[in-house]
Amino acid sequence: xxxxxxxxxxxxxxxxxxxxxxxxxxxxxxxxxxxxxxxxxxxxxxxxxxxxxxxxxxxxxxxxxxxxxxxxxxxxxxxxxxxxxxxxxxxxxxxxxxxxxxxxxxxxxxxxxxxxxxxxxxxxxxxxxxxxxxx
Amino acid sequence: xxxxxxxxxxxxxxxxxxxxxxxxxxxxxxxxxxxxxxxxxxxxxxxxxxxxxxxxxxxxxxxxxxxxxxxxxxxxxxx
Numbered sequence: 271x272x273x274x275x276x277x278x279x280x281x282x283x284x285x286x287x288x289x290x291x292x293x294x295x296x297x298x299x300x301x302x303x304x305x306x307x308x309x310x311x312x313x314x315x316x317x318x319x320x321x322x323x324x325x326x327x328x329x330x331x332x333x334x335x336x337x338x339x340x341x342x343x344x345x346x347x348x349x350x351x352x353x354x355x356x357x358x359x360x361x362x363x364x365x366x367x368x369x370x371x372x373x374x375x376x377x378x379x380x381x382x383x384x385x386x387x388x389x390x391x392x393x394x395x396x397x398x399x400x401x402x403x404x405x
Numbered sequence: 406x407x408x409x410x411x412x413x414x415x416x417x418x419x420x421x422x423x424x425x426x427x428x429x430x431x432x433x434x435x436x437x438x439x440x441x442x443x444x445x446x447x448x449x450x451x452x453x454x455x456x457x458x459x460x461x462x463x464x465x466x467x468x469x470x471x472x473x474x475x476x477x478x479x480x481x482x483x484x
Contacts, residue, residue: 278465286454295444322456364469
């Protein structure tokens with residue numbers, strides 16, 4: 271099952287408990303993300319390390335494993351959908367790239383962001399809903 | 406050693422049958438081992454994580470905001 275993953279879900283995979291990592295590393299989904307997402311995650315490395323108390327090496331290893339299970343989609347592929355996504359989101363424009371990617375691939379978006387469920391044009395799944403869908 | 410059964414699509418099975426000198430059992434075993442190792446390594450790392458759900462939400466929102474800023478700079482017409 272193809273699914274777009276957002277930054278919140280990626281960060282949640284770094285929680286000691288929960289099923290986000292199990293789903294992310296399962297073969298039942300193919301996680302895709304917009305270009306630059308992993309680069310931006312890396313740019314916030316200091317804060318993630320400070321809060322998680324993981325070592326620099328542990329964080330680098332976790333990021334390398336993310337790169338093996340998350341397929342990065344070049345922006346030029348979903349660029350034609352960016353303006354539409356941006357308009358659908360109103361004041362929640364920070365999620366534009368994820369929604370554009372979901373529109374482009376006609377696939378669900380894996381996100382905890384409650385507002386996204388209201389936009390209607392894409393399917394938004396929480397971690398529990400996705401776990402149920404692939405079980 | 407225990408035995409498992411794998412399902413593959415018909416066309417893949419036909420292609421596999423043309424490659425007679427490949428030990429498909431070993432190929433499958435290695436792929437499964439790699440997957441198990443990846444998840445085990447990841448879980449051994451995050452087991453030590455002190456990150457909370459609230460932290461993940463907060464940092465995730467910041468990452469999404471900076472990601473959008475990059476897209477806004479590159480593509481015209483975005484709010």
